[in-house]
Amino acid sequence: RGSDFRGGANGARIRLAPQKDWEGNEPARLQKVLGVIEGIQAGLKKPVSLADLIVLGGTAAVEKAARDAGVEVSVPFLAGRGDATDEMTDADSFDVLEPIHDGYRNWLKQDYSVAAEELLLDRSQLMGLTAPEMTALVGGMRVLGANHGGAKHGVFTDREGVLSNDFFVNLTDMCNSWHPVSGNLYELRDRNSGAVKWSATRIDLLFGSNSILRSYAEVYAQDDAQEKFVHDFIKAWVKVMNADRFDVN
Numbered sequence: 001r002g003s004d005f006r007g008g009a010n011g012a013r014i015r016l017a018p019q020k021d022w023e024g025n026e027p028a029r030l031q032k033v034l035g036v037i038e039g040i041q042a043g044l045k046k047p048v049s050l051a052d053l054i055v056l057g058g059t060a061a062v063e064k065a066a067r068d069a070g071v072e073v074s075v076p077f078l079a080g081r082g083d084a085t086d087e088m089t090d091a092d093s094f095d096v097l098e099p100i101h102d103g104y105r106n107w108l109k110q111d112y113s114v115a116a117e118e119l120l121l122d123r124s125q126l127m128g129l130t131a132p133e134m135t136a137l138v139g140g141m142r143v144l145g146a147n148h149g150g151a152k153h154g155v156f157t158d159r160e161g162v163l164s165n166d167f168f169v170n171l172t173d174m175c176n177s178w179h180p181v182s183g184n185l186y187e188l189r190d191r192n193s194g195a196v197k198w199s200a201t202r203i204d205l206l207f208g209s210n211s212i213l214r215s216y217a218e219v220y221a222q223d224d225a226q227e228k229f230v231h232d233f234i235k236a237w238v239k240v241m242n243a244d245r246f247d248v249n
Contacts, residue, residue, distance in 0.1 A: 002128035006097065008244025011084030012051035018091050023109060024099045026149065051081035055241050062237055065144055065163035071230040076238050078245060103203045104141050107148030108184070116184060117206045128243060133236040135207060135216040139167040140233040142204070153185065154204035165229040168221035170198070171208045178205060 001007045013019055015034050021027050037053050059075045066073045100109040103120030112119070124134045145160040147153065157166035170176065170188070177191045178200070186205060188198040207217045220229045242248070 001126050002243065003126060005244060005246050009051045009055050009241065010081050010244045011088070012049065012054060012081070013084050013089055013094070014054070015050065016084065016086055016089050016091075018095045018098065022098050024102055024107060024148065048079075049081050049083045051083055052079050055081070058237075058241070061144075062163065062234060065161060066230045066234070068159075068162040069164045069226060069230060071163070071227050073230060073234060075234050078242055078248065080245070080247070102148060104137060105146055105148040106142070106151055106153050106201055106203060111183070116202045120203050120206070127240060129236065129239070131212065132216050132232070133239065135213055136220070136229065136232040137236045137240070138203070138207065139165070139217070139220060139229070140237070142167045153199045153201045156188070156198050156200075156204075163230055163233065165220050165226050168207070168217045168225075168229070171204070172214070172218055172221045178208075 014025060014030065019025060020030060034050075037050060037057060041048060041050055041053055056077055056079075059077045063073060063075050066075075100112070101107065101116070101119040101123070103116065103123060108116055108119075120134070120138075129137070140163055141147075142154040143157045143160065143162065143164050143166050145155060147155065154167070156170035157164060159166065175191050176188050176197065179187045179189055181187055181199070184201050186200045186202075187196050188200060189196050207213045219225060220232075
């Protein structure tokens, strides 16, 4: 949060109450992942904070996903995070920060009077992201399969887990047409056969319907844009990973 520098990986408070129980953090899945990371931490010869290992794990995953897309990259990693304790955490003050939406993982806790895309913009400005950075991050998170609960909305690719530009290619492909299913859900169908190919939310279609965001999407959809997309995604990713490092920013 650029407003008050709260959130982020500093302190690894995601393992503590109340964050470990927030619906948006998928508690059961979270505990499984934290167990693996804590096991790695216990086997290290030198002490490394859990917060650093959480970010480092994501860094390694992004590098692998980029290599799988045919782009050799090294994702910058800035160490130096510490781990907080329950005694250091004011649970009551954190409780009111519980997220009710996360457009980057295509999740809404419930239906709201505010549109999903407006909530995404609110989250993005809190994170200090520009419109191009938001575009690259959403497109990358979709093809990586990072949706809340493993939902497939917006995963416009047959290579899930690969950091490809497929999200933008299929979003802007005129061979596809969009059809509403409910208030927030749509189907992508083959324009000729009518066969359903993918599902999507309002947030996914925002990058095809808004003229400015579509211009960014069309850049990433080009045949020669794979490498540019990967590098832009990584820049935005690293910016988010280090956003709470006010000690170095």
